Amino acid sequence: MGNTPRLIRLVWSAAPVWLSLSVGLTLVSSLVPVAQLYVGKLIVDQVVAILASETADFTPYLTLLVVAGFGLLLLREMLGQFNTFVNRVLSDQFLLHANVQLLQQAMRLDLAHYESSEFHDVLDRAQQSGSNYPVRVVELLSRLLGSITRLIGLLTLLLRFSPSVMGLLLVSVLPTFWVGIRYSSRRFWMNRRQTPSRRLADYFYKVLTDPKYVKEVRLFNLGTHMVEQYRTIRQEFNEESRRLAQRQSLAQLSIELLGGIGFYGAYGLVLWQTIRGLVTLGDLTLYAGAFQQAQGLIESILISLATLYEYNLYVSQYFELLDIAPQVTSPSRPKPFPQPMRQGLRFQDVYFTYPGADQPTLKGIDLTVAPGECIALVGLNGSGKTTLLKLLTRLYDINQGKIVIDNVPLQQFSLRDLRSQIGIMFQDFARYALNVQDNIGFGNLPQRQDIDLVVQAAEGAGATAVIDELEQGYQTILGKMFSGGVDLSGGQWQKIGLARAFMTDAQILILDEPTAAVDAIAEHDLFQRFRQLTQGKMTFLVSHRFSTVRMADRIVVLEQGKITEVGTHDQLMVQQGRYAEMFELQAESYLGHG
Numbered sequence: 001m002g003n004t005p006r007l008i009r010l011v012w013s014a015a016p017v018w019l020s021l022s023v024g025l026t027l028v029s030s031l032v033p034v035a036q037l038y039v040g041k042l043i044v045d046q047v048v049a050i051l052a053s054e055t056a057d058f059t060p061y062l063t064l065l066v067v068a069g070f071g072l073l074l075l076r077e078m079l080g081q082f083n084t085f086v087n088r089v090l091s092d093q094f095l096l097h098a099n100v101q102l103l104q105q106a107m108r109l110d111l112a113h114y115e116s117s118e119f120h121d122v123l124d125r126a127q128q129s130g131s132n133y134p135v136r137v138v139e140l141l142s143r144l145l146g147s148i149t150r151l152i153g154l155l156t157l158l159l160r161f162s163p164s165v166m167g168l169l170l171v172s173v174l175p176t177f178w179v180g181i182r183y184s185s186r187r188f189w190m191n192r193r194q195t196p197s198r199r200l201a202d203y204f205y206k207v208l209t210d211p212k213y214v215k216e217v218r219l220f221n222l223g224t225h226m227v228e229q230y231r232t233i234r235q236e237f238n239e240e241s242r243r244l245a246q247r248q249s250l251a252q253l254s255i256e257l258l259g260g261i262g263f264y265g266a267y268g269l270v271l272w273q274t275i276r277g278l279v280t281l282g283d284l285t286l287y288a289g290a291f292q293q294a295q296g297l298i299e300s301i302l303i304s305l306a307t308l309y310e311y312n313l314y315v316s317q318y319f320e321l322l323d324i325a326p327q328v329t330s331p332s333r334p335k336p337f338p339q340p341m342r343q344g345l346r347f348q349d350v351y352f353t354y355p356g357a358d359q360p361t362l363k364g365i366d367l368t369v370a371p372g373e374c375i376a377l378v379g380l381n382g383s384g385k386t387t388l389l390k391l392l393t394r395l396y397d398i399n400q401g402k403i404v405i406d407n408v409p410l411q412q413f414s415l416r417d418l419r420s421q422i423g424i425m426f427q428d429f430a431r432y433a434l435n436v437q438d439n440i441g442f443g444n445l446p447q448r449q450d451i452d453l454v455v456q457a458a459e460g461a462g463a464t465a466v467i468d469e470l471e472q473g474y475q476t477i478l479g480k481m482f483s484g485g486v487d488l489s490g491g492q493w494q495k496i497g498l499a500r501a502f503m504t505d506a507q508i509l510i511l512d513e514p515t516a517a518v519d520a521i522a523e524h525d526l527f528q529r530f531r532q533l534t535q536g537k538m539t540f541l542v543s544h545r546f547s548t549v550r551m552a553d554r555i556v557v558l559e560q561g562k563i564t565e566v567g568t569h570d571q572l573m574v575q576q577g578r579y580a581e582m583f584e585l586q587a588e589s590y591l592g593h594g
């Protein structure tokens with residue numbers, strides 16, 4: 001139950017007024033049924049008294065009691081409806097708050113988290129739990145509070161009979177509590193155990209319904225196979241759940257019997273007291289009502305406690321995500337990013353190993369880059385080019401060595417400041433299912449409404465011809481996810497992605513395979529404008545196309561995580577090393593020699 005106070009604080013911060021209203025209403029409305037019972041008893045006693053008298057007629061007192069009963073009924077209905085309304089608003093507001101918290105945390109976490117399957121288990125569980133359980137706990141707590149208040153009222157009435165009645169009451173409901181707790185936690189652990197398989201089933205589900213996979217799933221005939229995999233996993237879950245539910249029902253049935261015995265035992269006791277004239281007939285009706293209600297209430301309180309225990313386990317999964325601390329963080333007192341850079345950037349003996357990997361991906365990287373210089377990174381697949389750029393953007397932090405800008409280590413800048421100084425286009429750039437203006441403007445969020453700037457970036461990336469073809473120009477929704485969306489070809493998308501990188505006035509530009517998907521003419525165009533586009537910017541260019549690589553001031557060759565050659569195109573050709581070998585191979589295949 002340890003998460004309950006924290007959860008209440010969270011609800012309080014989401015909607016303090018609605019929470020107070022809900023608690024107040026619950027307290028008041030739970031006492032009304034107790035008053036109703038008491039009025040009922042007074043009515044019966046009054047009727048018995050009238051029957052024993054000579055007049056045998058409605059007395060003003062009896063009329064008043066009936067009116068009071070009716071008033072209580074109305075009050076109960078009104079309070080009930082108002083409470084339902086308040087709880088609806090409260091849970092909507094809280095759900096939004098809880099989800100925003102989850103998203104904000106997801107945003108703060110490191111890229112490395114997203115590359116670990118354990119993290120995805122935690123995230124999945126938090127999403128499943130976070131979207132439901134915190135609100136359920138709040139509703140349950142409110143119900144619990146109401147039930148306890150009502151029970152206190154009822155017990156006050158019942159104490160008039162005898163303490164043994166109370167004893168019978170407790171004995172008859174405790175087993176229900178025990179069964180509730182036992183099966184709640186079993187269900188929770190079952191669900192938790194199932195997380196990795198459930199994620200696999202969800203993955204098949206996603207592949208079968210995601211437009212990205214539609215083509216391959218059909219052409220390779222993967223559909224039936226994947227549906228079968230999905231069905232098998234889900235069926236196993238259903239089977240496990242059925243077995244648990246069966247055992248729970250049996251246990252529940254046997255303890256219901258106990259409850260019945262408790263009620264009738266106590267009923268017999270009070271009947272005996274009535275016959276002996278120890279209590280009135282009104283008391284007997286009060287007792288029957290109050291005992292049955294109290295029994296139901298205690299049972300429901302205990303079940304609620306068991307459920308609260310279960311829900312708390314789920315809520316703990318939500319907090320488990322919120323409690324993960326990001327490793328890549330801003331310093332508490334960041335240094336301002338140099339404007340402009342003077343000495344430039346330096347990698348000093350940098351080593352980096354991916355979390356969970358046993359070999360370092362980068363080993364002893366030393367490189368100095370002047371402001372405004374354009375560097376091309378060249379190397380075979382997996383040699384570490386993209387990794388180097390991920391370190392520069394602090395998507396990961398290095399394990400050893402230093403990366404400094406104007407002699408200040410990257411970690412001493414705020415993440416926001418550093419990243420706003422880097423314009424970037426990754427190989428696997430994002431394709432937002434939003435309009436063209438947003439797709440480009442996201443490269444510089446504060447200026448994304450400045451259409452002139454967006455058009456300028458599009459021109460730089462050679463994307464204007466693509467956009468001009470679109471019926472609604474910059475307002476056209478891209479992708480097929482939303483109504484009216486238009487999909488683009490791979491190369492066209494790449495031009496949009498490139499335009500996004502050109503949106504900023506950042507001092508550093510990173511282009512990872514900017515022309516991999518564009519046609520030769522577009523690449524040539526870009527080549528013509530490249531100098532002008534990157535003027536004054538420190539630029540990193542990763543490419544397997546040597547026509548693109550030649551645009552750089554210096555070329556850095558990476559092999560198995562180490563820098564093996566650095567120089568201009570001409571210098572490296574003279575050296576006749578790895579670069580010259582790769583360049584000649586590509587040239588040969590183009591020219592058809594060899």
Ligand SMILES: Nc1ncnc2c1ncn2[C@@H]1O[C@H](COP(=O)(O)OP(=O)(O)OP(=O)(O)O)[C@@H](O)[C@H]1O
Pocket residue numbers: 115354355357361379380381382383384385386387388
């Ligand atoms: N997120 C990751 N977790 C673990 N290892 C990774 C991760 N990303 C890359 N690697 C490993 O690091 C090495 C370098 O990858 P990197 O993406 O930097 O290569 P690259 O030179 O950019 O390759 P390419 O030319 O194919 O883009 C590879 O061996 C790869 O397996």
